Amino acid sequence: MKDPSLRRSATLFRAFLREQQEPERCYTLLARDAADQVEAYVPVKGRVVVDIGGGGGYFTEEFRRRGAQSFLFEPDPAELGAKPPQGSVVADGYLLPLADAVADVTFSSNVLEHVDDPQTFLSEMVRVTRPGGLIYVSFTNWLSPWGGHEWAPWHYLGAERARARHERRTGRPAKHTLGENLFAHHVGSTLRQVRARDDVDVVSARSRYWPFLAGAVTKVPGVREFATWNLLLILRRCP
Ligand SMILES: C[S@@+](CC[C@H](N)C(=O)[O-])C[C@H]1O[C@@H](n2cnc3c(N)ncnc32)[C@H](O)[C@@H]1O
Numbered sequence: 001m002k003d004p005s006l007r008r009s010a011t012l013f014r015a016f017l018r019e020q021q022e023p024e025r026c027y028t029l030l031a032r033d034a035a036d037q038v039e040a041y042v043p044v045k046g047r048v049v050v051d052i053g054g055g056g057g058y059f060t061e062e063f064r065r066r067g068a069q070s071f072l073f074e075p076d077p078a079e080l081g082a083k084p085p086q087g088s089v090v091a092d093g094y095l096l097p098l099a100d101a102v103a104d105v106t107f108s109s110n111v112l113e114h115v116d117d118p119q120t121f122l123s124e125m126v127r128v129t130r131p132g133g134l135i136y137v138s139f140t141n142w143l144s145p146w147g148g149h150e151w152a153p154w155h156y157l158g159a160e161r162a163r164a165r166h167e168r169r170t171g172r173p174a175k176h177t178l179g180e181n182l183f184a185h186h187v188g189s190t191l192r193q194v195r196a197r198d199d200v201d202v203v204s205a206r207s208r209y210w211p212f213l214a215g216a217v218t219k220v221p222g223v224r225e226f227a228t229w230n231l232l233l234i235l236r237r238c239p
Pocket residue numbers: 027052053054055056073074075076079091092093094108109110111114115
Protein backbone atom coordinates (compact mmCIF):
# COMPACT_ATOMS: atom_id res chain seq x y z
CA MET A 1 0.00 0.00 0.00
CA LYS A 2 1.25 3.45 -0.88
CA ASP A 3 0.59 6.45 1.34
CA PRO A 4 -1.31 8.42 0.16
CA SER A 5 -3.27 6.71 -2.60
CA LEU A 6 -6.95 6.25 -3.34
CA ARG A 7 -6.64 2.46 -3.37
CA ARG A 8 -4.92 2.44 0.02
CA SER A 9 -7.58 4.68 1.60
CA ALA A 10 -10.41 2.59 0.12
CA THR A 11 -8.82 -0.67 1.35
CA LEU A 12 -8.37 0.72 4.86
CA PHE A 13 -11.89 2.13 4.93
CA ARG A 14 -13.43 -1.17 3.82
CA ALA A 15 -11.45 -3.04 6.47
CA PHE A 16 -12.52 -0.49 9.09
CA LEU A 17 -16.20 -0.96 8.18
CA ARG A 18 -15.78 -4.69 8.93
CA GLU A 19 -13.69 -4.16 12.05
CA GLN A 20 -16.24 -5.85 14.32
CA GLN A 21 -16.58 -8.94 12.07
CA GLU A 22 -12.93 -9.21 11.03
CA PRO A 23 -10.75 -7.47 13.63
CA GLU A 24 -7.70 -9.54 12.78
CA ARG A 25 -7.76 -8.45 9.15
CA CYS A 26 -8.51 -4.82 9.99
CA TYR A 27 -5.70 -4.41 12.53
CA THR A 28 -3.18 -6.39 10.52
CA LEU A 29 -3.77 -4.07 7.56
CA LEU A 30 -3.65 -0.97 9.74
CA ALA A 31 -0.42 -2.12 11.37
CA ARG A 32 1.19 -2.77 8.00
CA ASP A 33 0.10 0.64 6.79
CA ALA A 34 1.37 2.45 9.89
CA ALA A 35 4.71 0.61 9.72
CA ASP A 36 5.01 1.74 6.08
CA GLN A 37 4.40 5.31 7.25
CA VAL A 38 7.16 5.03 9.85
CA GLU A 39 9.52 3.45 7.33
CA ALA A 40 9.00 6.36 4.98
CA TYR A 41 11.21 8.20 7.51
CA VAL A 42 13.38 5.53 9.08
CA PRO A 43 13.96 1.84 8.37
CA VAL A 44 13.00 -0.04 11.53
CA LYS A 45 15.25 -3.08 11.02
CA GLY A 46 17.56 -3.35 14.01
CA ARG A 47 15.97 -0.31 15.68
CA VAL A 48 14.24 -0.09 19.05
CA VAL A 49 10.55 0.71 18.53
CA VAL A 50 8.32 1.39 21.53
CA ASP A 51 4.59 0.99 20.96
CA ILE A 52 2.55 2.82 23.60
CA GLY A 53 -1.09 1.91 24.10
CA GLY A 54 -0.77 -0.73 21.42
CA GLY A 55 -3.79 -2.80 22.48
CA GLY A 56 -3.45 -6.43 21.37
CA GLY A 57 -0.02 -5.85 19.82
CA TYR A 58 -0.67 -5.89 16.06
CA PHE A 59 1.71 -2.96 15.53
CA THR A 60 4.42 -4.40 17.76
CA GLU A 61 4.21 -7.69 15.85
CA GLU A 62 4.45 -5.89 12.52
CA PHE A 63 7.55 -3.95 13.61
CA ARG A 64 9.12 -7.22 14.80
CA ARG A 65 8.27 -8.86 11.48
CA ARG A 66 10.31 -6.08 9.85
CA GLY A 67 13.30 -6.77 12.07
CA ALA A 68 12.80 -4.16 14.79
CA GLN A 69 13.24 -4.78 18.48
CA SER A 70 9.74 -3.70 19.31
CA PHE A 71 8.12 -3.53 22.74
CA LEU A 72 4.51 -3.06 23.71
CA PHE A 73 3.45 -0.95 26.70
CA GLU A 74 -0.29 -1.16 27.34
CA PRO A 75 -2.05 -0.17 30.57
CA ASP A 76 -5.19 -2.27 30.16
CA PRO A 77 -4.73 -6.06 30.47
CA ALA A 78 -8.13 -6.55 28.81
CA GLU A 79 -6.85 -4.72 25.71
CA LEU A 80 -3.76 -6.92 25.60
CA GLY A 81 -6.08 -9.88 25.06
CA ALA A 82 -5.25 -13.56 25.26
CA LYS A 83 -2.09 -13.61 23.15
CA PRO A 84 -0.10 -10.39 23.50
CA PRO A 85 3.38 -10.25 21.97
CA GLN A 86 6.03 -11.84 24.13
CA GLY A 87 7.49 -9.45 26.68
CA SER A 88 4.55 -7.02 26.64
CA VAL A 89 4.46 -4.72 29.65
CA VAL A 90 1.38 -3.50 31.49
CA ALA A 91 2.27 0.17 31.86
CA ASP A 92 0.75 3.62 31.54
CA GLY A 93 2.01 5.91 28.80
CA TYR A 94 2.23 8.78 31.30
CA LEU A 95 4.92 6.91 33.24
CA LEU A 96 6.83 4.43 31.13
CA PRO A 97 9.20 2.04 32.93
CA LEU A 98 12.00 3.00 30.55
CA ALA A 99 15.24 4.94 30.84
CA ASP A 100 15.67 8.21 28.96
CA ALA A 101 16.47 8.11 25.23
CA VAL A 102 16.31 4.32 24.77
CA ALA A 103 14.04 4.26 21.71
CA ASP A 104 14.84 5.01 18.08
CA VAL A 105 11.10 5.26 17.39
CA THR A 106 8.20 5.82 19.75
CA PHE A 107 4.82 5.03 18.34
CA SER A 108 1.26 5.65 19.47
CA SER A 109 -1.74 4.97 17.27
CA ASN A 110 -5.16 6.19 18.31
CA VAL A 111 -4.24 6.66 21.95
CA LEU A 112 -4.06 10.45 22.43
CA GLU A 113 -7.85 10.90 22.36
CA HIS A 114 -8.03 8.47 25.28
CA VAL A 115 -5.76 10.50 27.55
CA ASP A 116 -6.81 13.57 29.47
CA ASP A 117 -3.46 15.34 29.24
CA PRO A 118 -1.94 14.80 25.77
CA GLN A 119 1.02 17.11 26.34
CA THR A 120 2.22 15.13 29.38
CA PHE A 121 1.71 11.91 27.42
CA LEU A 122 3.79 13.39 24.58
CA SER A 123 6.50 14.54 26.99
CA GLU A 124 6.89 10.95 28.15
CA MET A 125 7.20 9.80 24.53
CA VAL A 126 9.86 12.45 23.96
CA ARG A 127 11.74 11.50 27.12
CA VAL A 128 12.20 7.87 26.03
CA THR A 129 13.13 8.78 22.42
CA ARG A 130 16.80 9.30 21.65
CA PRO A 131 17.84 12.69 20.26
CA GLY A 132 17.22 12.54 16.52
CA GLY A 133 14.73 9.69 17.00
CA LEU A 134 11.26 9.62 15.50
CA ILE A 135 7.92 10.01 17.25
CA TYR A 136 4.73 8.80 15.51
CA VAL A 137 1.48 10.03 17.05
CA SER A 138 -1.96 9.71 15.54
CA PHE A 139 -5.36 10.33 17.04
CA THR A 140 -8.99 10.87 16.10
CA ASN A 141 -9.90 14.45 16.95
CA TRP A 142 -13.20 15.24 18.61
CA LEU A 143 -14.92 16.96 15.70
CA SER A 144 -13.91 14.22 13.26
CA PRO A 145 -16.91 12.29 11.89
CA TRP A 146 -15.51 9.40 13.96
CA GLY A 147 -14.76 11.60 17.01
CA GLY A 148 -17.49 10.00 19.11
CA HIS A 149 -16.18 6.51 18.36
CA GLU A 150 -18.98 3.93 18.77
CA TRP A 151 -21.56 6.71 19.20
CA ALA A 152 -20.38 8.71 16.16
CA PRO A 153 -21.61 10.74 14.33
CA TRP A 154 -24.20 11.58 16.98
CA HIS A 155 -21.53 13.23 19.13
CA TYR A 156 -22.17 16.31 16.99
CA LEU A 157 -25.43 16.62 18.95
CA GLY A 158 -23.64 16.26 22.29
CA ALA A 159 -21.76 13.43 23.97
CA GLU A 160 -24.38 12.56 26.56
CA ARG A 161 -27.18 12.38 24.05
CA ALA A 162 -25.07 10.31 21.63
CA ARG A 163 -24.01 7.89 24.34
CA ALA A 164 -27.58 7.44 25.58
CA ARG A 165 -28.77 6.85 22.02
CA HIS A 166 -26.11 4.21 21.48
CA GLU A 167 -27.12 2.37 24.64
CA ARG A 168 -30.80 2.51 23.73
CA ARG A 169 -30.12 1.18 20.23
CA THR A 170 -27.69 -1.61 21.15
CA GLY A 171 -28.96 -2.51 24.63
CA ARG A 172 -25.31 -2.48 25.77
CA PRO A 173 -23.33 0.04 27.79
CA ALA A 174 -21.12 2.15 25.56
CA LYS A 175 -17.38 1.53 25.82
CA HIS A 176 -16.49 5.22 25.98
CA THR A 177 -17.56 8.06 28.24
CA LEU A 178 -16.48 11.60 27.47
CA GLY A 179 -14.16 12.87 30.19
CA GLU A 180 -13.41 9.37 31.48
CA ASN A 181 -11.79 7.38 28.68
CA LEU A 182 -12.42 9.65 25.69
CA PHE A 183 -11.39 13.29 25.51
CA ALA A 184 -12.26 16.15 23.18
CA HIS A 185 -8.92 17.05 21.61
CA HIS A 186 -8.74 19.29 18.57
CA VAL A 187 -6.46 19.55 15.55
CA GLY A 188 -5.74 23.29 15.88
CA SER A 189 -4.89 23.33 19.58
CA THR A 190 -2.81 20.15 19.31
CA LEU A 191 -0.79 21.60 16.43
CA ARG A 192 -0.22 24.85 18.31
CA GLN A 193 0.93 23.01 21.43
CA VAL A 194 3.26 20.68 19.54
CA ARG A 195 4.78 23.53 17.51
CA ALA A 196 5.41 25.49 20.69
CA ARG A 197 7.52 22.70 22.16
CA ASP A 198 11.30 23.12 22.06
CA ASP A 199 12.09 19.39 22.42
CA VAL A 200 10.64 18.26 19.06
CA ASP A 201 10.55 19.38 15.44
CA VAL A 202 7.35 18.76 13.53
CA VAL A 203 8.42 16.79 10.46
CA SER A 204 4.90 16.23 9.16
CA ALA A 205 1.34 17.00 10.21
CA ARG A 206 -1.31 15.45 8.03
CA SER A 207 -4.46 13.40 7.84
CA ARG A 208 -3.54 9.79 8.48
CA TYR A 209 -5.97 8.24 6.01
CA TRP A 210 -6.80 10.80 3.29
CA PRO A 211 -5.61 9.91 -0.23
CA PHE A 212 -5.16 13.53 -1.30
CA LEU A 213 -4.58 16.95 0.28
CA ALA A 214 -3.56 15.04 3.40
CA GLY A 215 -1.23 17.81 4.53
CA ALA A 216 -3.22 20.75 3.18
CA VAL A 217 -6.37 19.79 5.06
CA THR A 218 -4.67 20.29 8.43
CA LYS A 219 -3.76 23.88 7.51
CA VAL A 220 -7.26 25.30 7.20
CA PRO A 221 -8.64 26.45 10.57
CA GLY A 222 -12.19 25.27 11.18
CA VAL A 223 -12.33 22.95 8.18
CA ARG A 224 -9.47 20.84 9.57
CA GLU A 225 -11.49 19.94 12.65
CA PHE A 226 -14.08 18.12 10.50
CA ALA A 227 -12.07 17.06 7.47
CA THR A 228 -8.83 15.67 8.93
CA TRP A 229 -10.56 12.63 10.50
CA ASN A 230 -7.36 11.50 12.17
CA LEU A 231 -4.32 13.68 12.71
CA LEU A 232 -0.92 12.08 12.11
CA LEU A 233 2.10 13.83 13.57
CA ILE A 234 5.63 12.79 12.72
CA LEU A 235 8.00 14.46 15.17
CA ARG A 236 11.75 14.33 15.57
CA ARG A 237 13.31 14.70 18.96
CA CYS A 238 15.67 17.66 19.00
CA PRO A 239 19.33 16.88 19.67
C1 LIG B 1 -8.38 2.72 20.44
S1 LIG B 1 -7.21 1.77 21.31
C2 LIG B 1 -5.85 1.83 20.16
C3 LIG B 1 -5.09 0.55 20.13
C4 LIG B 1 -4.01 0.50 19.05
N1 LIG B 1 -2.96 1.45 19.34
C5 LIG B 1 -4.59 0.75 17.69
O1 LIG B 1 -4.30 1.77 17.05
O2 LIG B 1 -5.38 -0.09 17.23
C6 LIG B 1 -6.67 2.89 22.56
C7 LIG B 1 -5.61 2.30 23.46
O3 LIG B 1 -5.05 3.32 24.29
C8 LIG B 1 -4.76 2.74 25.52
N2 LIG B 1 -4.58 3.79 26.52
C9 LIG B 1 -5.52 4.53 27.15
N3 LIG B 1 -4.94 5.35 28.05
C10 LIG B 1 -3.61 5.12 27.98
C11 LIG B 1 -2.48 5.64 28.66
N4 LIG B 1 -2.59 6.55 29.63
N5 LIG B 1 -1.26 5.17 28.34
C12 LIG B 1 -1.11 4.24 27.35
N6 LIG B 1 -2.14 3.71 26.68
C13 LIG B 1 -3.38 4.15 26.99
C14 LIG B 1 -5.97 1.84 25.77
O4 LIG B 1 -5.75 0.91 26.81
C15 LIG B 1 -6.15 1.21 24.40
O5 LIG B 1 -5.40 0.05 24.24
